[in-house]
Amino acid sequence: MPLPFATLVFDLDGTLIDSAPDMTRVLNRTLAHFDRPPLTEAQVRTMVGDGSAMLVRQAFAATGAPLADETAVQPVLRHYLDAYFDDEQPSTLYPGVTETLAALTASGVRLGLCTNKPERITRKLLNALGLAPLFGAVAGGDTLPVKKPDGRHVTWVLEQLGADPASPRAAMVGDNGNDVKAARGAGIPVVAMSYGYPRMPVADLGADLVLDRFADLPAGLERLAATVR
Structure with missing residues (x-):
């Protein structure tokens, strides 16, 4: 399904x-x-x-x-x-990230990355972690003249993926206020992961859904879709 x-x-x-x-x-x-x-x-x-x-x-x-x-x-x-x-020391993936992203891709979902980290560092990390093949578009903090919380940062990624930013079938997954604001600016719903760097109570971010485990994302997206239709 x-x-x-x-x-x-x-x-x-x-x-x-x-x-x-x-x-x-x-x-x-x-x-x-x-x-x-x-x-x-x-x-x-x-x-x-x-x-x-x-x-x-x-x-x-x-x-x-x-x-x-x-x-x-x-x-x-x-x-x-x-x-x-x-730097040669490996970064740490959160539990369930690789498996969940691979499953999403296998199910036909197009994945993009929108980060305020510089693009060359982002791409190096994605390659080192084996995630690069899963993402059809990557925008770093220096890729465009704007960055999160500007919604155009997210919109650009959606456009690179061939998605209509106005489509009800696009969503953002992040962990802090910049992600929520950027998703709102792009006009798409947003999921917040509770374990990241929110700088405020995660419940106060204003996300449409908060999850504690990355592996729960597919089921969470099902619930989210029912609330935003």
């Missing part, structure tokens, strides 16, 4: 992968390079979701050295992005 949604757009960090350990490790290399003290993973988890430039701004502010302007941000950002791209 086919799923009620023909096209799904996924967030990456906090939805498919637990990237906070990666970001903390790499970010602390950059902070050390610029003679700043390290941050804890708990601190970094509160900074995930707005893109790499905002991440380094928040990190420097948290260590008592706010970056004054874009000129100050750029060398720090370059160091962080290069260090992240060169």
Whole structure:
């Protein structure tokens, strides 16, 4: 029996992968390079979701050295992005992600990825994790002039997949407020995973459905479809 949604757009960090350990490790290399003290993973988890430039701004502010302007941000950002791209430690997939995505693809669902992480790092991670063949379209935070929470970021992914953004058979799956806002901007329903980096109570995100386990997504989509028709 086919799923009620023909096209799904996924967030990456906090939805498919637990990237906070990666970001903390790499970010602390950059902070050390610029003679700043390290941050804890708990601190970094509160900074995930707005893109790499905002991440380094928040990190420097948290260590008592706010970056004054874009000129100050750029060398720090370059160091962080290069260090992240060169990082060889594997990211951690959340339980059930690979199997569930493969099952969705096998059932004919078109999958896209919409993340505020830079595209070159995103594609490297997808390849390393064996997920790249499952996604028909990928948009990083620097792929377009806009990024989440702008709905055009999601709309572009839908268009690349050949989906009509106005179709009732498209949905977004994410974990934080940027995902919910972007889905709303694109005019599609949204599922929030409770285990990610929401920065507020997940029940307050305003998602159409909240799930605790990624493996529950197919059944959750069935329930969601019944409420949004």
